[in-house]
Amino acid sequence: MTEAFEVVIIGAGFSGIGMALRLQQRGMHDFVMLEQADRCGGTWRDNQYPGAACDVESHLYSFSHSPNPEWSREFATQPEILAYLEGLVERHGLGRHLRLGQRVTRCAWDEAGARWTVHTAAGLVVTGKVLVAGYGPLNRPQPPEVPGLERFEGALFHTARWRHDVPLEGRSVGVVGTGASAIQVVPAIAPIVGRLQVFQRTAPWIVPKLDGEVSARRKQWYRRVPALQRLRRLRIYWMRELFATGMVLEPRAMELLGRLALRNLRARVRDPALRARMTPDYTMGCKRILPTNDYLPAFRRSNVELVTEPITEVTARGVRTRDGVERPLDVLVLATGFEASEAAVPFELLGRDGRELNAVWASGAEAYLGSAVAGFPNFFLVVGPNTGLGHGSMVFMIEAQVEYIVNALRAMRARRLRVVELRPEALEAYNTALQRRLAGTVWETGCRSWYRTRSGKNTTLWPGFTFEFWRKTRRFDLPSYTAR
Numbered sequence: 001m002t003e004a005f006e007v008v009i010i011g012a013g014f015s016g017i018g019m020a021l022r023l024q025q026r027g028m029h030d031f032v033m034l035e036q037a038d039r040c041g042g043t044w045r046d047n048q049y050p051g052a053a054c055d056v057e058s059h060l061y062s063f064s065h066s067p068n069p070e071w072s073r074e075f076a077t078q079p080e081i082l083a084y085l086e087g088l089v090e091r092h093g094l095g096r097h098l099r100l101g102q103r104v105t106r107c108a109w110d111e112a113g114a115r116w117t118v119h120t121a122a123g124l125v126v127t128g129k130v131l132v133a134g135y136g137p138l139n140r141p142q143p144p145e146v147p148g149l150e151r152f153e154g155a156l157f158h159t160a161r162w163r164h165d166v167p168l169e170g171r172s173v174g175v176v177g178t179g180a181s182a183i184q185v186v187p188a189i190a191p192i193v194g195r196l197q198v199f200q201r202t203a204p205w206i207v208p209k210l211d212g213e214v215s216a217r218r219k220q221w222y223r224r225v226p227a228l229q230r231l232r233r234l235r236i237y238w239m240r241e242l243f244a245t246g247m248v249l250e251p252r253a254m255e256l257l258g259r260l261a262l263r264n265l266r267a268r269v270r271d272p273a274l275r276a277r278m279t280p281d282y283t284m285g286c287k288r289i290l291p292t293n294d295y296l297p298a299f300r301r302s303n304v305e306l307v308t309e310p311i312t313e314v315t316a317r318g319v320r321t322r323d324g325v326e327r328p329l330d331v332l333v334l335a336t337g338f339e340a341s342e343a344a345v346p347f348e349l350l351g352r353d354g355r356e357l358n359a360v361w362a363s364g365a366e367a368y369l370g371s372a373v374a375g376f377p378n379f380f381l382v383v384g385p386n387t388g389l390g391h392g393s394m395v396f397m398i399e400a401q402v403e404y405i406v407n408a409l410r411a412m413r414a415r416r417l418r419v420v421e422l423r424p425e426a427l428e429a430y431n432t433a434l435q436r437r438l439a440g441t442v443w444e445t446g447c448r449s450w451y452r453t454r455s456g457k458n459t460t461l462w463p464g465f466t467f468e469f470w471r472k473t474r475r476f477d478l479p480s481y482t483a484r
Helices: 014-025 078-091 182-189 216-224 226-243 251-268 272-277 394-415 424-438 466-473
Strands: 002-010 031-034 104-110 115-120 125-133 155-158 172-176 195-199 304-307 311-314 318-321 326-328 331-334 348-350 379-381 420-422 481-483
Touching: 002 014, 002 115, 014 031, 014 078, 014 394, 031 125, 125 394, 172 182, 172 318, 182 195, 195 318, 216 226, 226 466, 379 394, 394 420, 394 466, 420 424
Parallel strands: 002 031, 002 125, 104 348, 125 379, 155 331, 172 195, 172 331, 195 304
Antiparallel strands: 104 115, 115 125, 311 318, 318 326, 420 481
């Protein structure tokens, strides 16, 4: 039996839940949420590695319409963020719209019926007038490009697929990568493992994390006077927008921040030889800037070693580096990020005339406002191409996109439209201007990062301030679409 809805939402992380909440707030209740896992939460369900936490302040990394006065820290940990999302689902009755264990395998546009048909691996079939993809870009772990992973006889897993059944106490552990997850994992497990070897390809830019517990008194004030929390959120927002100036307007301004970061490195790492290997050789901000207070001090421990010799292969017993040394390991942790820049859709998505979205995106993903693609009627993305940030909160961007999509639905209802489809010329003009603007940002100063595809195209980041994106998505611009 096929179920029919006005809106089909794929994914139940921040994007899917945000979409569902806004639909309800606007009086639209005819929707379904399809989630492949047995629990909602998206990124914050999957990434349960030791030390997992957000690098954006809690008050900003949450929905503006659903503040949480109970955040225990300035930067929330993974369990607390997951609890926040699950609490929203429960409090707002989204459970009746949620279908868990439904991994989408195929979505196809029916031109005659002007509807999307969605199939799942569990055999569920639903149709929707509008399809919203909220599966997010951080759901496909990226293994390192080194031979021999399949030969390793110890425990091997990615940080996003953490093996809690694997004991680490007293064992020899290797961590591949020094990015956002590694800087949290390393200090969390260093005190319990026997030996920890961290394999670094590129030294990251590290800054202090202005973290700390939120006092019971302050939480009480937030509960009693919600405006205080809104003011705190506003202050954090504008501080981060100010920080973006060096990223999107004048990359040379990052040199000053770079000097401050190097001063922090000198204070935390006293060994000159080790400090030299931990000093970045690219412009600060070109790759993700990492806030942490405990990663650098972890290398003072006698059982922690930084390995900068490139890995040539993984063997049955451990890792061999370019100097010919084989380093025995019991556990190998891959802290190597996600396939975000390629923006591949994790299922078959067929638009008008049978065009497949992954094929359309073969040379680099493009979308209009990160939300719509020509040739795919009544289809919208949340956290689509070029909506990522190097400075602010993705939840802010999600809210902006969700508002744009809801306003599209309202326009369709008000004008009794069956179909809205992005005009190809609107997509081309938007992305030409976007890539031109990206060329002047810090992300194009020559480093290799996960922001760019293998061909070098930046399909990940928004090249501006977030208030600019909010302004562009505040209203649904129907003239950019063919409507019928």
